Amino acid sequence: MAGVPVFGLIPKVPRRQTCPEEYVLQDPRSHFNQALMRAYAAFRLPRGAGTKVIMITSAAAGEGKTAFCVSFARSLALIGQRALVIDADFHRPRIAAAFAGRDTPHISDVVQGRVSLAAAVQVDARSGAHFLPAVPERSDPQLLLQSDSFGAMMRGVRETYGIVIIDTPPVMAAADAAAVSAFADATLFLVQWGDTPRSIVATALRFLHLCGTVIDGIILSQVDLRRQEQYDQAYDHKAAHWPSVSLPGAALESTSRTASGYADAEKASADSPER
Numbered sequence: 001m002a003g004v005p006v007f008g009l010i011p012k013v014p015r016r017q018t019c020p021e022e023y024v025l026q027d028p029r030s031h032f033n034q035a036l037m038r039a040y041a042a043f044r045l046p047r048g049a050g051t052k053v054i055m056i057t058s059a060a061a062g063e064g065k066t067a068f069c070v071s072f073a074r075s076l077a078l079i080g081q082r083a084l085v086i087d088a089d090f091h092r093p094r095i096a097a098a099f100a101g102r103d104t105p106h107i108s109d110v111v112q113g114r115v116s117l118a119a120a121v122q123v124d125a126r127s128g129a130h131f132l133p134a135v136p137e138r139s140d141p142q143l144l145l146q147s148d149s150f151g152a153m154m155r156g157v158r159e160t161y162g163i164v165i166i167d168t169p170p171v172m173a174a175a176d177a178a179a180v181s182a183f184a185d186a187t188l189f190l191v192q193w194g195d196t197p198r199s200i201v202a203t204a205l206r207f208l209h210l211c212g213t214v215i216d217g218i219i220l221s222q223v224d225l226r227r228q229e230q231y232d233q234a235y236d237h238k239a240a241h242w243p244s245v246s247l248p249g250a251a252l253e254s255t256s257r258t259a260s261g262y263a264d265a266e267k268a269s270a271d272s273p274e275r
Protein backbone atom coordinates (compact mmCIF):
# COMPACT_ATOMS: atom_id res chain seq x y z
CA MET A 1 0.00 0.00 0.00
CA ALA A 2 2.99 2.31 -0.04
CA GLY A 3 2.09 5.44 -1.95
CA VAL A 4 -1.67 5.31 -1.38
CA PRO A 5 -2.46 8.73 0.00
CA VAL A 6 -4.19 9.28 3.30
CA PHE A 7 -7.12 11.52 2.38
CA GLY A 8 -8.22 12.22 5.89
CA LEU A 9 -7.72 11.76 9.60
CA ILE A 10 -11.21 11.88 11.04
CA PRO A 11 -11.14 12.67 14.76
CA LYS A 12 -12.84 10.53 17.34
CA VAL A 13 -15.92 12.27 18.69
CA PRO A 14 -15.80 11.91 22.48
CA ARG A 15 -18.44 9.45 23.67
CA ARG A 16 -19.80 11.99 26.15
CA GLN A 17 -20.57 14.40 23.29
CA THR A 18 -22.79 12.53 20.85
CA CYS A 19 -22.53 10.31 17.78
CA PRO A 20 -20.54 11.64 14.80
CA GLU A 21 -23.58 12.06 12.57
CA GLU A 22 -25.13 14.41 15.17
CA TYR A 23 -21.87 16.12 16.07
CA VAL A 24 -21.33 17.19 12.46
CA LEU A 25 -24.44 19.38 12.68
CA GLN A 26 -23.39 21.20 15.83
CA ASP A 27 -20.37 23.27 14.87
CA PRO A 28 -19.30 23.75 11.26
CA ARG A 29 -15.86 24.90 12.48
CA SER A 30 -15.13 21.84 14.63
CA HIS A 31 -11.98 19.78 13.98
CA PHE A 32 -14.34 17.01 12.92
CA ASN A 33 -16.03 19.08 10.19
CA GLN A 34 -12.74 20.54 9.05
CA ALA A 35 -11.29 17.04 8.71
CA LEU A 36 -14.26 16.02 6.54
CA MET A 37 -13.74 19.07 4.33
CA ARG A 38 -10.03 18.32 4.02
CA ALA A 39 -10.84 14.75 2.97
CA TYR A 40 -13.23 16.14 0.35
CA ALA A 41 -10.60 18.50 -1.01
CA ALA A 42 -7.96 15.75 -1.01
CA PHE A 43 -9.85 13.44 -3.34
CA ARG A 44 -11.87 15.95 -5.33
CA LEU A 45 -9.47 18.77 -6.17
CA PRO A 46 -6.79 16.77 -8.00
CA ARG A 47 -9.43 14.81 -9.94
CA GLY A 48 -11.80 17.62 -10.78
CA ALA A 49 -15.55 18.06 -10.61
CA GLY A 50 -16.07 14.83 -12.59
CA THR A 51 -15.34 12.92 -9.38
CA LYS A 52 -18.91 12.40 -8.30
CA VAL A 53 -19.34 8.89 -7.01
CA ILE A 54 -17.23 7.77 -4.08
CA MET A 55 -17.40 4.41 -2.36
CA ILE A 56 -16.41 3.76 1.23
CA THR A 57 -15.34 0.39 2.50
CA SER A 58 -13.11 -1.06 5.22
CA ALA A 59 -11.64 -4.37 6.24
CA ALA A 60 -13.73 -5.12 9.32
CA ALA A 61 -17.12 -4.30 10.78
CA GLY A 62 -17.66 -1.32 13.04
CA GLU A 63 -14.74 0.78 11.80
CA GLY A 64 -16.91 3.85 11.16
CA LYS A 65 -17.94 3.62 7.48
CA THR A 66 -21.59 4.52 7.97
CA ALA A 67 -20.82 7.31 10.43
CA PHE A 68 -18.32 8.71 7.92
CA CYS A 69 -20.77 8.50 4.98
CA VAL A 70 -23.57 10.25 6.87
CA SER A 71 -21.35 12.92 8.46
CA PHE A 72 -19.61 13.56 5.15
CA ALA A 73 -22.90 13.93 3.26
CA ARG A 74 -24.33 16.21 5.93
CA SER A 75 -21.29 18.46 6.00
CA LEU A 76 -21.28 18.72 2.19
CA ALA A 77 -25.02 19.37 2.04
CA LEU A 78 -24.63 22.12 4.62
CA ILE A 79 -22.23 23.95 2.30
CA GLY A 80 -24.67 23.66 -0.57
CA GLN A 81 -23.60 20.46 -2.29
CA ARG A 82 -26.29 18.23 -3.74
CA ALA A 83 -25.27 15.11 -1.83
CA LEU A 84 -26.76 11.61 -1.91
CA VAL A 85 -25.83 8.66 0.31
CA ILE A 86 -26.63 5.21 -1.09
CA ASP A 87 -26.80 2.31 1.33
CA ALA A 88 -25.21 -0.65 -0.46
CA ASP A 89 -24.66 -2.62 2.76
CA PHE A 90 -27.29 -5.35 2.46
CA HIS A 91 -25.83 -7.21 5.43
CA ARG A 92 -26.12 -4.50 8.03
CA PRO A 93 -27.91 -1.52 6.47
CA ARG A 94 -27.86 1.48 8.80
CA ILE A 95 -28.18 4.58 6.64
CA ALA A 96 -31.91 5.06 7.26
CA ALA A 97 -31.43 4.76 11.02
CA ALA A 98 -28.44 7.10 11.03
CA PHE A 99 -30.54 9.77 9.29
CA ALA A 100 -33.56 8.89 11.46
CA GLY A 101 -35.50 8.01 8.31
CA ARG A 102 -37.70 5.15 7.04
CA ASP A 103 -36.18 2.05 5.54
CA THR A 104 -38.81 1.70 2.79
CA PRO A 105 -38.98 2.15 -0.10
CA HIS A 106 -35.36 1.09 -0.50
CA ILE A 107 -32.65 0.50 -3.06
CA SER A 108 -33.86 -3.01 -3.98
CA ASP A 109 -37.31 -1.55 -4.79
CA VAL A 110 -35.65 0.87 -7.21
CA VAL A 111 -33.35 -1.67 -8.84
CA GLN A 112 -36.18 -4.19 -9.21
CA GLY A 113 -38.44 -1.55 -10.74
CA ARG A 114 -41.09 -1.36 -8.02
CA VAL A 115 -40.59 2.38 -7.37
CA SER A 116 -38.74 5.23 -9.03
CA LEU A 117 -35.47 6.58 -7.65
CA ALA A 118 -37.15 9.90 -6.89
CA ALA A 119 -39.84 8.14 -4.86
CA ALA A 120 -37.34 6.13 -2.84
CA VAL A 121 -34.88 8.89 -1.99
CA GLN A 122 -35.48 10.69 1.32
CA VAL A 123 -34.30 14.14 2.37
CA ASP A 124 -32.56 14.80 5.67
CA ALA A 125 -34.36 17.92 6.86
CA ARG A 126 -31.47 18.84 9.17
CA SER A 127 -28.83 19.13 6.46
CA GLY A 128 -30.48 18.81 3.07
CA ALA A 129 -28.56 15.61 2.27
CA HIS A 130 -30.48 12.95 0.36
CA PHE A 131 -30.30 9.23 1.14
CA LEU A 132 -31.40 5.95 -0.38
CA PRO A 133 -31.88 3.27 2.29
CA ALA A 134 -31.39 -0.48 2.07
CA VAL A 135 -32.82 -3.45 3.91
CA PRO A 136 -31.17 -6.86 4.36
CA GLU A 137 -31.30 -8.66 1.02
CA ARG A 138 -32.62 -12.25 1.11
CA SER A 139 -31.02 -13.22 -2.18
CA ASP A 140 -27.35 -12.70 -3.06
CA PRO A 141 -26.71 -8.91 -3.13
CA GLN A 142 -24.20 -9.50 -5.93
CA LEU A 143 -27.10 -10.33 -8.28
CA LEU A 144 -28.58 -6.93 -7.57
CA LEU A 145 -25.28 -5.04 -7.73
CA GLN A 146 -24.28 -6.59 -11.04
CA SER A 147 -27.69 -6.14 -12.68
CA ASP A 148 -28.24 -3.79 -15.61
CA SER A 149 -30.84 -1.92 -13.60
CA PHE A 150 -28.32 -1.14 -10.85
CA GLY A 151 -26.04 0.30 -13.54
CA ALA A 152 -28.96 2.32 -14.91
CA MET A 153 -29.75 3.66 -11.45
CA MET A 154 -26.12 4.69 -10.98
CA ARG A 155 -26.15 6.55 -14.31
CA GLY A 156 -29.33 8.31 -13.15
CA VAL A 157 -27.83 9.50 -9.86
CA ARG A 158 -24.79 10.88 -11.69
CA GLU A 159 -27.13 13.15 -13.65
CA THR A 160 -28.96 14.36 -10.57
CA TYR A 161 -26.35 14.79 -7.84
CA GLY A 162 -23.12 16.70 -7.29
CA ILE A 163 -21.71 13.99 -5.03
CA VAL A 164 -22.82 10.42 -4.38
CA ILE A 165 -21.42 8.53 -1.39
CA ILE A 166 -21.89 4.75 -1.29
CA ASP A 167 -21.73 2.85 1.99
CA THR A 168 -20.73 -0.82 1.68
CA PRO A 169 -20.18 -3.80 3.99
CA PRO A 170 -16.70 -4.65 5.25
CA VAL A 171 -14.48 -6.58 2.85
CA MET A 172 -13.94 -9.39 5.37
CA ALA A 173 -17.70 -10.01 5.48
CA ALA A 174 -18.72 -9.75 1.83
CA ALA A 175 -17.41 -9.24 -1.68
CA ASP A 176 -20.00 -6.54 -2.37
CA ALA A 177 -17.61 -3.59 -2.10
CA ALA A 178 -15.57 -4.95 -5.00
CA ALA A 179 -18.73 -5.09 -7.16
CA VAL A 180 -19.83 -1.59 -6.20
CA SER A 181 -16.40 -0.05 -6.84
CA ALA A 182 -16.93 -0.59 -10.58
CA PHE A 183 -19.42 2.30 -10.42
CA ALA A 184 -17.28 4.65 -8.31
CA ASP A 185 -14.95 7.41 -9.44
CA ALA A 186 -12.99 7.07 -6.20
CA THR A 187 -12.79 4.18 -3.75
CA LEU A 188 -11.84 5.08 -0.20
CA PHE A 189 -10.64 2.51 2.30
CA LEU A 190 -11.35 3.43 5.88
CA VAL A 191 -9.16 2.15 8.71
CA GLN A 192 -10.08 2.56 12.35
CA TRP A 193 -7.04 4.25 13.82
CA GLY A 194 -5.26 2.26 16.52
CA ASP A 195 -7.72 -0.62 16.35
CA THR A 196 -7.83 -2.60 13.12
CA PRO A 197 -5.00 -5.14 12.99
CA ARG A 198 -2.58 -4.64 10.11
CA SER A 199 -2.98 -8.30 9.12
CA ILE A 200 -6.72 -7.82 8.57
CA VAL A 201 -6.17 -4.61 6.62
CA ALA A 202 -3.56 -6.39 4.48
CA THR A 203 -5.86 -9.37 3.82
CA ALA A 204 -8.74 -7.10 2.81
CA LEU A 205 -6.52 -5.01 0.53
CA ARG A 206 -5.12 -8.15 -1.12
CA PHE A 207 -8.66 -9.36 -1.75
CA LEU A 208 -9.69 -6.04 -3.32
CA HIS A 209 -6.56 -6.07 -5.43
CA LEU A 210 -7.38 -9.58 -6.69
CA CYS A 211 -10.85 -8.31 -7.63
CA GLY A 212 -9.27 -5.49 -9.62
CA THR A 213 -10.43 -2.77 -7.20
CA VAL A 214 -8.09 0.19 -7.04
CA ILE A 215 -7.96 2.00 -3.71
CA ASP A 216 -7.62 5.74 -4.30
CA GLY A 217 -7.08 6.77 -0.73
CA ILE A 218 -7.16 5.87 2.94
CA ILE A 219 -9.37 7.48 5.54
CA LEU A 220 -8.21 7.00 9.12
CA SER A 221 -11.25 7.09 11.36
CA GLN A 222 -11.76 7.72 15.04
CA VAL A 223 -8.32 9.27 15.42
CA ASP A 224 -7.39 10.40 18.90
CA LEU A 225 -5.75 13.64 17.83
CA ARG A 226 -3.77 14.05 21.03
CA ARG A 227 -2.27 10.56 20.80
CA GLN A 228 -1.68 11.00 17.07
CA GLU A 229 0.35 14.13 17.80
CA GLN A 230 2.44 12.24 20.36
CA TYR A 231 3.22 9.51 17.81
CA ASP A 232 4.16 12.11 15.23
CA GLN A 233 6.53 13.78 17.65
CA ALA A 234 8.02 10.49 18.86
CA TYR A 235 8.67 9.12 15.40
CA ASP A 236 9.02 12.39 13.51
CA HIS A 237 6.42 11.15 11.06
CA LYS A 238 4.44 13.29 8.70
CA ALA A 239 1.03 11.70 8.23
CA ALA A 240 1.05 11.93 4.47
CA HIS A 241 1.34 8.47 2.99
CA TRP A 242 0.50 4.94 4.00
CA PRO A 243 2.28 3.25 5.68
CA SER A 244 4.33 6.22 6.86
CA VAL A 245 1.24 7.45 8.63
CA SER A 246 1.81 6.82 12.31
CA LEU A 247 -0.48 3.93 13.04
CA PRO A 248 0.35 2.84 16.57
CA GLY A 249 1.69 -0.68 16.14
CA ALA A 250 1.16 -1.77 19.73
CA ALA A 251 -2.46 -0.70 19.72
CA LEU A 252 -3.00 -2.38 16.39
CA GLU A 253 -1.73 -5.68 17.65
CA SER A 254 -3.57 -5.57 20.95
CA THR A 255 -7.04 -5.28 19.49
CA SER A 256 -9.57 -8.00 20.14
CA ARG A 257 -11.02 -7.66 16.63
CA THR A 258 -10.49 -10.68 14.43
CA ALA A 259 -11.12 -11.53 10.82
CA SER A 260 -13.97 -13.85 11.66
CA GLY A 261 -16.63 -11.25 11.05
CA TYR A 262 -19.41 -9.30 12.60
CA ALA A 263 -19.84 -11.16 15.85
CA ASP A 264 -16.22 -10.63 16.89
CA ALA A 265 -16.28 -7.01 15.83
CA GLU A 266 -19.40 -6.41 17.86
CA LYS A 267 -17.81 -8.01 20.90
CA ALA A 268 -14.74 -5.84 20.41
CA SER A 269 -16.93 -2.74 20.30
CA ALA A 270 -18.76 -3.74 23.44
CA ASP A 271 -15.56 -4.62 25.30
CA SER A 272 -13.64 -1.52 24.37
CA PRO A 273 -13.66 1.13 27.10
CA GLU A 274 -13.07 3.86 24.52
CA ARG A 275 -16.15 3.23 22.41
Ligand SMILES: Nc1ncnc2c1ncn2[C@@H]1O[C@H](COP(=O)(O)OP(=O)(O)OP(=O)(O)O)[C@@H](O)[C@H]1O
Residues within 6 Å of the ligand: 010, 011, 012, 013, 014, 019, 020, 058, 060, 061, 062, 063, 064, 065, 066, 067, 068, 089, 092, 094, 169, 170, 221, 222, 223
Ligand atom coordinates in the same frame (compact mmCIF):
# COMPACT_ATOMS: atom_id res chain seq x y z
N1 LIG B 1 -15.33 9.59 14.36
C1 LIG B 1 -15.97 8.87 15.27
N2 LIG B 1 -15.94 9.24 16.59
C2 LIG B 1 -16.58 8.51 17.53
N3 LIG B 1 -17.30 7.40 17.27
C3 LIG B 1 -17.36 6.98 16.00
C4 LIG B 1 -16.71 7.69 14.93
N4 LIG B 1 -16.97 7.03 13.78
C5 LIG B 1 -17.74 5.97 14.11
N5 LIG B 1 -17.96 5.95 15.43
C6 LIG B 1 -18.77 4.96 16.16
O1 LIG B 1 -18.29 3.66 15.88
C7 LIG B 1 -19.38 2.73 15.82
C8 LIG B 1 -19.35 2.00 14.49
O2 LIG B 1 -19.56 2.97 13.47
P1 LIG B 1 -20.29 2.60 12.11
O3 LIG B 1 -21.60 1.94 12.34
O4 LIG B 1 -20.25 3.82 11.29
O5 LIG B 1 -19.26 1.50 11.54
P2 LIG B 1 -19.37 0.68 10.21
O6 LIG B 1 -17.98 0.56 9.70
O7 LIG B 1 -20.37 1.26 9.31
O8 LIG B 1 -19.87 -0.74 10.75
P3 LIG B 1 -20.49 -1.96 9.89
O9 LIG B 1 -19.32 -2.57 9.20
O10 LIG B 1 -21.09 -2.83 10.93
O11 LIG B 1 -21.48 -1.37 8.95
C9 LIG B 1 -20.66 3.55 16.02
O12 LIG B 1 -21.03 3.47 17.38
C10 LIG B 1 -20.22 4.97 15.68
O13 LIG B 1 -20.98 5.96 16.34
Ligand SMILES: [Mg+2]
Residues within 6 Å of the ligand: 065, 066, 067, 089, 092, 094, 167
Ligand atom coordinates in the same frame (compact mmCIF):
# COMPACT_ATOMS: atom_id res chain seq x y z
MG1 LIG C 1 -22.07 0.45 8.41
